[in-house]
Amino acid sequence: MNSKHPIHTTLSTDAMRILERYEIELGSKNTVLERALMGMDKLRFKEKVDTQSINRIIKRVNTGVPGVDGLIEGGIPEGFVTIVTGSPGTGKTTFSLQFLMEGIRNNERCIFFSFEEMTEQLIKQTIRFGWNIGEYIDKGYLEIFGFSRFSTEEIIEIIDIFKPKRIVFDSLNIFSDVSDFRRSPQWRNILKEIKEKKITCLAITEKKTGRSAGEFDEFDFMGDGIILFDKKQKNELDTYPTSNIKIQKMRLTKVNEMPHPFIIKDHGIEIIGNRGIERKISGNILPASKNKPYFVANIDRELRISLNSIIGFSELMKIKTPGDLNEKQERYMHNVLTSGKHLLDLIQQKS
Structure with a gap:
């Protein structure tokens, strides 16, 4: 394989040829390695592959949220679809907008597909954080679309024309039958477009009433990663209301699974950490x-x-x-x- 950081293995020459062929078919080294991980126990895999070389291969995308990237080895792997879930009002949309703002700061084009909130409302929401998204829309760094107004083909066409590096879908709960949606050709086509173009995507969902925060639902199985937002019960130690963020899953990543309290400040979400x-x-x-x-x-x-x-x-x-x-x-x-x-x-x- 032609790679700046080659993978050192004890595989035979024939096996390496097979690995190269799968890389061509699956489109990326990450996908091949993930399939390999699924088919081998951890000890055998560590014997066969230099895991440090694997980590160098994986390009990670910064979230722009102080304290979060350290929980996921430096960021979300490029091209991943991450489910951002939790109860209403816990900061999911703010987190996702902060993720897009980080992309804009890196001169990346971004798209926000909104199901529920209009462009004007989003602009008002971001003013409190000092994010002038109206200016970024005018400059062509950001586009906001109402998802429900477009067909799958039109969404794919928008992605193809605009060529974003980051996308947010807010929120997928508009679809009543999650199981059918997850298996639908429409979603699979959108997912294929995102994966082929190595676009890093956040898909917002809301936990159903009565479902515990740590319980998985149908939406959670649609992504490569799951970031959970959960309200934290206020007690006398809390000088201000906080919520928790928890990385429940992130493929190809060693995650810190502990819940971490965070607050929403003037510049957006920030994990409080141990000092707080x-x-x-x-x-x-x-x-x-x-x-x-x-x-x-x-x-x-x-x-x-x-x-x-x-x-x-x-x-x-x-x-x-x-x-x-x-x-x-x-x-x-x-x-x-x-x-x-x-x-x-x-x-x-x-x-």
Whole structure:
């Protein structure tokens, strides 16, 4: 194979010829490697292929959201379709617009296919972040289309003419029969166009009412990756409302699967990270010895703060030490976290 970073294997010459033939048929090294990964266990695969060379082959696309790229080895693999899902009002559209703005900053053309929001509403939504998308539309870097007004052929024609590097579909929930849509020739044709042109795509979906945040639905099986947005219950440690972002899946990528709290600031979404949690813990602890009468008079509040600190510390440890604890330590931390939340619920019910 002609590659700047060749893959070193112990395969025979005949096997290498087969690999090259599949590369031509499937269109990219990434697809061949993914098929290989699916057909071999991890240990055998590591013996056969230099995984560092694989990572150099994979071109990654920055999301433009501070803190997210570090969770997915530097970005979304180019040409992937990633499902951005969660309940309403958790920041999915803002995240997707931020993704397009990063592309525009890199002189990439972008398309936003909107099912629900009109162009004027999107422009108003982005003004608060200082994104002048009207200017980028005029300059030809961004196009916004109402998806429902176009046929599959017209959408493919738009993609072919505009030649975008990034696309957002907001949202796929307009289709009532997800199973039929996922298997439809229309979606497959759009997907084929996106894959062939190595366009990186975000497809927004909303979790159905009553479905738990971590539960997969039909839409989730349509993408190469899944990014979940979930509302975080506010407690006394939270000085401002936050939500969580979680990478549930990203092919060809080692992901950090822990939920990460984020806030929406003046410049868009930003993951708070460990420092934000540490600040909230340290800023709310009041030693009982400092003011004993006050502590007794406000014991419910003080117990809530103490329990929240324990819960917050446990969550911080889970973020900082994923996979580093043994089974006994994991069980102990889980018990501390569960017990703390249980006691907090009892206090809140009593008060």
